[in-house]
Amino acid sequence: MEHEHVVTRRGERCGLPITIAVHSTVRGRSAGGCRIAHYPHWRDAVTDALRLSAAMTGKCAVAGLPLGGAKTVVALPPAYELGAATRRDLLHDVGDLIASLDGRYATGPDVGSGPDDMAVIAERTPHVFCRPRSAGGSGDSSPHTALGVLAALRAVCADRFGCAELGGRSFAVLGAGRVGGHLLDLLAATGATIRAADTDPARRRPGVTWLSPERRSTC
CATH class of the missing domain: 3.40.50.720 (NAD(P)-binding Rossmann-like Domain)
Structure with a gap:
């Protein structure tokens, strides 16, 4: 296993599986987006998180950034409709899981998420980037x-x-x-x-x- 830390937890509020894969913090705090997507099985989301987080390490290194790679992946069941209330619960669960990593990882928008979602995650953890400008963030990346x-x-x-x-x-x-x-x-x-x-x-x-x-x- 080449990753430093991988955790999969069922959200306490939303009941959906959330995976955070931290590939490396050798160059600094890890960073990577929050992907919310449909998967045939939650294990497929774990595989995706491992792949994407490793790629983020490479991207940050090539760009010369003092960051490592990580990723959040939320597995939605096939044909699952994510309502507004459940989405908010999900984002709070994501925020709590990020907070449990004590600053080794910060997230931002990815497939299935955007700046407004980052503002909701920020209600549970400060380790978020690309919040809307109106919320003090850098906006849509x-x-x-x-x-x-x-x-x-x-x-x-x-x-x-x-x-x-x-x-x-x-x-x-x-x-x-x-x-x-x-x-x-x-x-x-x-x-x-x-x-x-x-x-x-x-x-x-x-x-x-x-x-x-x-x-x-x-x-």
Whole structure:
């Protein structure tokens, strides 16, 4: 086991399984988002937390940040509808579990969560980032993350093709949520050809070739 600390606990209020995986604190306090997503089984969420937290360690190291990697993953059963009251209970349970780690880990938004959710978690622990600006936080990080992805794409194109221009090239984007949606808009502005897929039809944008979710692997 290469992780420093892994805990899975059923939330006392919400009854849902919450996993926090701390991969490393060698470079400093660990950081990683709070993912709330549907999984076939709660053990699949644990596997995801292990994978994502290790990736966060690598990301922080490459960026030269004094941080280690970690992740929170909440496993929603298939087709489970998370109501407003249960969501609040869940976020408080997440906050309590983070608080129990005594500052070795801080969380932020990820798939299924956003700045408003961070404000709720902050009611139980101060170890939270990207709260809304109105709540004294730095706000939504997804536009900045999308800009980072765009910069990475330009770097790859410059390395592989000798030119950083994205116009006229083809890209596939799987998922049009907070980060993916911003990235689609940024890519469209470059004149790139885009194929995308998302399980939510409401996220579709003009100028993009949309594939059905079951065809995502063909992107």
